């Protein structure tokens with residue numbers, strides 16, 4: 001179901017939340033995996049734990065257009081790419097999201113040709129694609145670049161090369177890794193990204209018959225093979241969804257169990273929350289977070305993995321707005337990732353941004369008002385702020401949050417939050433009435449926590 005642009009999320013200050021939230025499969029792992037399925041010439045792939053997200057639907061539609069057969073049931077996506085007929089993903093789909101560009105490596109390697117429009121997505125920075133193109137050229141592709149699209153072709157197979165990435169780009173690492181699986185010879189990619197999503201992609205590729213070694217370190221070696229086939233794979237849990245709920249628990253003084261969450265993928269985030277005074281324990285099947293201490297201020301610098309993830313910066317900005325004392329954030333990955341600060345300021349947060357640096361004088365009481373989601377993680381920050389603000393917060397531009405969180409409103413309702421998704425803007429008095437009614441109804445429905 002597509003986002004309705006008239007929809008709003010209405011949030012009332014949350015009581016301490018309690019219960020279990022199930023973490024879905026990772027958006028940033030499943031998108032490259034769906035793109036990689038194109039490499040399988042025979043047998044369908046069965047991808048398990050596929051989240052029902054807008055970005056996933058867009059990529060599924062792109063694959064359908066290219067001639068693949070897909071079906072989706074109970075979080076398992078079947079993709080049969082043996083029937084592929086086209087190599088030019090449609091402009092409107094590609095321009096809706098960044099990860100669509102990951103179709104380039106797999107289409108080029110599988111068919112010897114691709115024509116792809118420049119990708120869209122969140123406006124968090126210029127997001128060049130020079131490292132992707134450098135990699136494809138090194139593998140022997142002829143590249144034509146226009147203002148609108150890129151066309152790449154190769155006669156016969158791609159040829160292995162040694163490629164040094166100037167920045168450890170997640171997307172470039174994935175795109176080049178996919179292309180190199182079918183190249184002739186052994187490709188070495190140096191200074192690669194080391195995110196868990198890279199390891200998940202390498203595991204899927206290896207199950208398809210590829211020979212990828214070193215994923216998770218800063219050098220990846222790929223011995224090219226002649227053919228890959230579809231495979232079964234389970235996507236890793238979403239570490240950013242997990243981090244977001246950890247932050248929500250910290251902000252609202254809550255006790256939550258995040259089922260499926262993997263602490264090892266979140267070392268930097270857990271370290272910072274612990275430093276802020278939050279109690280986090282890692283269990284076999286998830287993470288238990290208990291927040292009761294007053295929050296301490298933090299210093300955060302976003303970095304490529306295993307550093308603090310840029311995708312958690314906005315949520316922590318909201319958290320630091322209520323921690324007593326002054327916090328400092330340096331955003332080193334994307335040059336335009338402070339758009340949420342203006343929205344938080346509207347709610348009374350004391351934040352100053354200068355270039356890559358933000359300082360947050362915390363301890364203010366936030367006030368609910370009308371704010372918008374300016375990008376995906378900014379959307380999560382608005383929800384966090386709304387859950388701690390006095391009064392009612394109304395959030396618009398929900399298409400951003402639908403890209404990356406499965407039913408965030410429903411999951412929060414289940415643990416006791418007063419949060420609703422409504423279609424039309426409502427008069428203030430009507431909001432109050434409806435929220436009051438819904439609060440009583442929802443309170444009766446709060447799930448019993450599954451831990452003592």
Ligand SMILES: CC(=O)N[C@H]1[C@@H](OP(=O)(O)OP(=O)(O)OC[C@H]2O[C@@H](n3ccc(=O)[nH]c3=O)[C@H](O)[C@@H]2O)O[C@H](CO)[C@@H](O)[C@@H]1O
Nearest residue numbers: 028099127128129130131132167169170171172311333334
């Ligand atoms: C779908 C997906 O997985 N998205 C994630 C991925 O995005 P994405 O793969 O787009 O991010 P990159 O790792 O490529 O970008 C990191 C930095 O490298 C720069 N760069 C990148 C490519 C290039 O050719 N040249 C270049 O200069 C970018 O402008 C940015 O400053 O990693 C980001 C960084 O962790 C996350 O925020 C995104 O959630």
Ligand SMILES: C=C(OP(=O)(O)O)C(=O)O
Nearest residue numbers: 098099121122311376377
């Ligand atoms: C920036 C993000 O995603 P994308 O790269 O898909 O825009 C994100 O997940 O926070």
